[in-house]
Amino acid sequence: MQVRVPEKMTLMEKLNILSDAAKYDVACTSSGTERGNSGKGVGNCVEAGICHSFSADGRCISLLKILFTNECIYNCRYCLNRASNDIPRAAFTPREVCDLTMGFYRRNYIEGLFLSSGILKSPSYTMELLYQTLYKLRHEYGFGGYIHVKAIPGADPRLIEAVGYLADRVSVNLELPTAEGLKRLAPSKSRERILTPMRQVQNRMEENRNELALYRSAPRFVPAGQSTQMIIGATPENDYQIVSVAEALYQKFALKRVFYSAFVRVNEDSLLPALPGGPPLLREHRLYQADWLLRFYGFRASELLSEDRPNFNVLLDPKCDWALRHLEQFPVEINRADYRTLLRVPGIGVRSAQRIVKARRLGNVDFPDLKRMGVVLKRALYFITCRGRTMYPIRIEEDYITRNLLDVKERLPFGVGDQVTYRQLSLFDDQNFSPLQGTKVQEDGERERLRQE
Amino acid sequence: MTVFWCEDSLDGILTGIYDAWDSRLGHSHVKLKTDAQDTLELFCEYRQVETDAVKAEKVLRTVRERLGEEAFEAICYAAACTDGRRADAIYRMVVLGLHMKNGRQVVNCLQNPDVSLVMHLRIKAWHEAHRYMGFVRFEELENGILYSAIEPAYAVLPLLAPHFADRFRQENWVIHDKRRGIMAVHPRGALWVLADAGVLDFDCLGRPSEKEEEFKELWKSFCKSIAIEERRNPRCQQGLLPLRFRGCMTEFEQEPDETGRK
Numbered sequence: 107m108q109v110r111v112p113e114k115m116t117l118m119e120k121l122n123i124l125s126d127a128a129k130y131d132v133a134c135t136s137s138g139t140e141r142g143n144s145g146k147g148v149g150n151c152v153e154a155g156i157c158h159s160f161s162a163d164g165r166c167i168s169l170l171k172i173l174f175t176n177e178c179i180y181n182c183r184y185c186l187n188r189a190s191n192d193i194p195r196a197a198f199t200p201r202e203v204c205d206l207t208m209g210f211y212r213r214n215y216i217e218g219l220f221l222s223s224g225i226l227k228s229p230s231y232t233m234e235l236l237y238q239t240l241y242k243l244r245h246e247y248g249f250g251g252y253i254h255v256k257a258i259p260g261a262d263p264r265l266i267e268a269v270g271y272l273a274d275r276v277s278v279n280l281e282l283p284t285a286e287g288l289k290r291l292a293p294s295k296s297r298e299r300i301l302t303p304m305r306q307v308q309n310r311m312e313e314n315r316n317e318l319a320l321y322r323s324a325p326r327f328v329p330a331g332q333s334t335q336m337i338i339g340a341t342p343e344n345d346y347q348i349v350s351v352a353e354a355l356y357q358k359f360a361l362k363r364v365f366y367s368a369f370v371r372v373n374e375d376s377l378l379p380a381l382p383g384g385p386p387l388l389r390e391h392r393l394y395q396a397d398w399l400l401r402f403y404g405f406r407a408s409e410l411l412s413e414d415r416p417n418f419n420v421l422l423d424p425k426c427d428w429a430l431r432h433l434e435q436f437p438v439e440i441n442r443a444d445y446r447t448l449l450r451v452p453g454i455g456v457r458s459a460q461r462i463v464k465a466r467r468l469g470n471v472d473f474p475d476l477k478r479m480g481v482v483l484k485r486a487l488y489f490i491t492c493r494g495r496t497m498y499p500i501r502i503e504e505d506y507i508t509r510n511l512l513d514v515k516e517r518l519p520f521g522v523g524d525q526v527t528y529r530q531l532s533l534f535d536d537q538n539f540s541p542l543q544g545t546k547v548q549e550d551g552e553r554e555r556l557r558q559e
Numbered sequence: 560m561t562v563f564w565c566e567d568s569l570d571g572i573l574t575g576i577y578d579a580w581d582s583r584l585g586h587s588h589v590k591l592k593t594d595a596q597d598t599l600e601l602f603c604e605y606r607q608v609e610t611d612a613v614k615a616e617k618v619l620r621t622v623r624e625r626l627g628e629e630a631f632e633a634i635c636y637a638a639a640c641t642d643g644r645r646a647d648a649i650y651r652m653v654v655l656g657l658h659m660k661n662g663r664q665v666v667n668c669l670q671n672p673d674v675s676l677v678m679h680l681r682i683k684a685w686h687e688a689h690r691y692m693g694f695v696r697f698e699e700l701e702n703g704i705l706y707s708a709i710e711p712a713y714a715v716l717p718l719l720a721p722h723f724a725d726r727f728r729q730e731n732w733v734i735h736d737k738r739r740g741i742m743a744v745h746p747r748g749a750l751w752v753l754a755d756a757g758v759l760d761f762d763c764l765g766r767p768s769e770k771e772e773e774f775k776e777l778w779k780s781f782c783k784s785i786a787i788e789e790r791r792n793p794r795c796q797q798g799l800l801p802l803r804f805r806g807c808m809t810e811f812e813q814e815p816d817e818t819g820r821k
Contacts, residue, residue: 121777126784143728150726157799158693159810161786164795168693171785209774212705212730213697214723215809370789385789464667471670478675 115196121206123196127176127187128222130372131279131335132365136168136217136252138330139274147248149211149218151274155252156217169220169254170210174198174235178224182281182292184340186372187224197226200239204247211251218252218274219243225258233261233269240272252330257307259299266303267310267327275330275362278304280355283348287341290377301359307332308359331362338393339369339386340378344416346407349396353407356400366393392418399424402456403449426452426511429489433502436489440476441466452511453486473497484514560588562600565608565646567593568714569638572646573615575608576653582606586654591646618653626656627663636688637680639714645680648673688715692722694800695734696809699774701765705732709807716743717753724751735759775809782810 137155157166175197176187186193198206203221210216221239226232236255243249255273257266270276278300282288285297307328314327334355338348352364368385371378396418399405403425410424411417419427429436429452438447440462448459461479465471472492477483487497488507500506561584565575572593579589590603599605623631630652637645651673656665669675697705705727709716716736720743723732728748735742735756742759745751805811 118777118780122780122784125781129785129787143725145728148727148729152692152722154689156689156693159782159808160796160800161782162793162796163786163788163790164792164799165786165790166799167782167785170781206777209770210778212727213699213774213778213809214693214695214707215778217693368790370787387790461667461669465669468664468668469670475670475675478672478679479669 117202117206120196120198120202121172123194124173124176124198125171127224128171128173128220130186130367130370131171131220131222131256132367133254133275133277133333133335133363134166134168134171134220135275135333135363136254138362139252141250141329144248144250147250148208149250151218151250151252158214158216168217169252170207170216170218171220172198172203172206172222174203174221174223174232174239175226176224177226179227180225180292180294182295183373183375183377184291184337184369188373191373198239200235200242203239204243204249207243207251208247208249211249216251218254219249220254222256223258229258229260230262230265233258233265237265237269237272240269244272254330257303259295259303261303263303263306266306270307270310270328271325273328275333276307276328277333277335278307280334280336280351280364282341283336283338283343283351284341287343291340304332304334304359304361311360331360333361333363333365335365335367337369338366338390339381345389345393345396345418346411346413346416348393349400349407349411352393352397353400364397366390366397388420389418392424396424404446405450421512422508423452425450426485430504430508430511433504433507436502437491437496438489439494440471440490440492451486451489453482453484453489455480485511560590560600560602561604561606562590562592563606563608564592564595566610567595568610569635570612570615571608571610572638572649573618574611575646576650577611577614577618578606578608579650580654586651589650591650592643593646594643597643621657622653625662626653626665629666630656630663633666633677633681636684636718637677639684639688639718640680641713642676642680644676648676648680652677684713684715684718687711687713688718690804691715691719694804694808695719695723696807697732699768699771701768703731703768704764705730706735706764707733707807708735708737710738710803711736712803714739716741719743720745720751720753733759733764775812779810779812 135155136151137153139151140153141151143150155168157168159167161167175195176193177195177197178187178189181188181190203219207216207219211218221236223232223236226235240253240255243253253273254275254277255269257269257276257278259278266276280300281292281295288295288297310327311331314324317324318326336348336351348366355361355364368387368390369381370385371381396410399410400407405428410428418424422430429450438451440448445459445463448454448462449456454462458480462471462476465475465479470493473483476486476492483497488500488502488510490496561582563575563579565571572591575591579591582589619631622634634649634652637649652665655668655671655674656662659665665674666678669678691709691711695707695709697707700706716734716739720734723734724745727745730745731747732745733742740756742754742756743751744754
């Protein structure tokens, strides 16, 4: 194969091409490692991660996200850098990557480096280049900041292991949620080849945990865990399939994060879907909501969706949706219910549930207290009681609650869903401010439905 | 009612707590205030509190010993905020904590409006400090010093400096809080100190190094090329990175126009 990388190119041109090519990678997190300065070099890591800037699309810029090269031997249909595309190609040298990273890091522009790459010559050859870069950065330049590196499926396992000792996070892209989708759009990749390095990293991390238990200063292997990402909306999978895949990855591969990336059509290709409404951002948002429910709220994929209802509700978030289908479990008494039950109430998050559990040891908790603790009462009030009372006289009825929940507009991230943030001032109580009007609301709703018919 | 008027700083508030307690007027008859601009109340006696580092240290030690590390941290962070109610809320929290059987539980007592306010302010200050950990932009000067100017809403510089002291241990750096006229100075390999920015001679600092302009340009172009045009969403960006931070950030520097004005 002929390498099409031009010989002479300024650093600026290379950075432009190779950061532009890397922007479709989602992960830009710098969390998961707590590491102090080594005393010799520069840099440390903060457990919570730090966002250093936000780009015009509202995504955080935490790491210097670049490809080592956008030259690629594969021809995946969804990818901007596929071999058949006629785009400018560039490649960094390891030294250039190190200089850039150090220069940016010293000025506090970035938290670390995110290094991915197109496949140059062969997976192992590319992986070795990445290894050389990271080795130079860690040992020659004494860089102690965060490094996220892509493991390339099909590369020599020894290389992946060596890279794992230099990086904080390793990720292998799952690309598409199912093996069939992968076969269709990325024929040169296979599911097995993607899962092999993932399993390898998982097993090595497990061993490393034991080593660290024995010997505290043993070298750490991938301390921030591994992650993956998949493209949403390029293939016809439903939400249930995607969430089930994510759940399996969390359980069987002990992943730290699964990222979802709304498909952006960058290539003209007959096998890719046309998306006239832009990337499926609302769907991506719902998947992230469900992802949080899986990881922090103790939900299972089969509770959120099923074969009969394979897609998320467009109007309600997954937690409200679940609660409305399980009204027999509500209302929940705030002063008695255990932590796991509290977590399942819409409007109560991890932080507020923890605060409730701590505060109620010292005395009863009432509605105004809940508000101060960060509970979103306009959602929670239909599902909770404090000292045996609901906030207003409400009815635990699916239709009634659904109508009221839809009335308080869900705060979607800007740009997702419609943009109307104002409404006509009305002399009538159409926002249900006053209590004691359960029946009235139902009548209103019915009248409205009649009018629409 | 007696109002103790203290200086608008952590030490000032802590001295106020000491004096208010020491006055033996009874907790329900005293109030703490920091805001000098506030309207004076009728039927109140005002007492000026002289900030005293020894008294402040005593209060801080008691808080640490009896209310625990978490309350200590919360009080320090809350004092960095600008909320006018914070001095009184901190006082009430300390009083409550010292009357509880187990003072360490006071941070969990969120039913109490004062504790709740202090914990809320703690999060606000922490959030501001955490944002600045990312948004500080250093400029390399000719002599290798890293210089950064910030304009934080709260007095977060002392909360910020330890982070950078660890991160850039082998560097000489200065972070200058322009709004409050103070700066954190870190000489290479030594401890950082808080200093009055009045003593800083800006001519001594020197000009930006020759590499500086190149890195600025590289960074600006990186920030542009990393955004996905199809997902463009300036309102989301502004929600996460409000305009007030952008004045001191390299990537939002305006290109000078023909008249040479920025």
